[in-house]
Amino acid sequence: MCRIAILENYSLFCSGIRPILDKITEFEVVTEAKQLTEFVALIKKSNPDVIIIDVIHCDQDGILPVKKIRSKTTKTPILLVISKEYSEYFENYIALGVNGLLCNSSNPADLVDAVKTLKNGGDYFPQKVWILLKEYLRSKRIDIVPERSTSKLLTSRELDILKLFCKGYTYKEIANNLNISPRTVETHKKNISTKLNVRSTAEMVEYAVHNNLT
Template identity: 60%
Template sequence: MEDYALFCSGIKPVLEQGIENEVVLEERLLSDFILELKECNANIIIIDVIHCSNDGLASIKKIKRKFPRIPILLIVNTELSDLFQDYISLGVNGIIFNSSKPEDLLEAVKVLQKGDDYFPPKVWVILKNYLRSKRVDLSTDQSDKQQLTHREVDILRLFCKGFTYKEIGASLNISPRTVETHKKNISSKINVKTTAEMIEFAIQNNLS
């Protein structure tokens, strides 16, 4: 029997454990969800792509097109690992496994509420292995790599390991605010907007 910790606990009760969390909308059909979402003041969208048709790809596209500013958190299993790159390319802001603990879901929601992405180390391990097995064409301009300083490359590699701002700062003996500044500089240099895109760049350029 597989471990479905989140589903066994019930996603809605887990989310509402925190006083600051309130589930304002819950729907099974995408059409109903999009229609009602217009009337709700939602700040995070959680999609269970395990039980979505087409692995949730079409649903994510439609939701992102209509509500581009609302971050999306996906609930996945390892069988969907081949699609992690597609999910990230579509602009999802976080991924959590159905076998994760309820407190992991709460942590993911808190991170997204702060405006950051939530991708646990397991996601990047799976994604890196997948990209390497496919022998991704490293077509990114090599000058992008040369623009990054040694410190920026170090920080990029730590992000690839799933480290937080605080953990990276402690590892490099700098403040979390300095880490954030470096991240902004990295994103500007390689022309990406999200942590996910930044890490995907690192993977494709053997910097992870």
């Protein structure tokens, strides 16, 4: 059973989220609130597996709620519901430890997939989010000279895998594209992360964008 907590400040929007989650037998909404203070107190008691925040109707573009929640729970995965107008904050969300971003125009199946992915320990950043993030990063990119050439840091296969992650491909899609196993893709990603000194897929993509690898 996946225990879910929802923070939103717009009841009509939330009425679209909960019915979707309630249809999934392995999901249980254990906490639902509109106010941050109340929500933080409730998640401490309910101990959810996944936290969903509608940042579109939150204070300070969702930054404050994420900070408050992360100060109380560092491990519980957080999924933010966002729109393209929030792309300038994607870096901040990622730096604060958000595990997934879901566009408000996504379909119900995407919401279910996102929750399941976070529950299983993965990150959920679909292709639409990567495109928005890359467009924003490119709009503000300055010349960055890496301490060492990326081409010397990574093997040709690692570069191929990095580029596919930047396109929003999943482990399975990358594996099919390169005729290797998803486990091998995972191993390559760990090696890439170690070599580039990044902690997540999002940081890996940000590095690639800054260094003109996409």
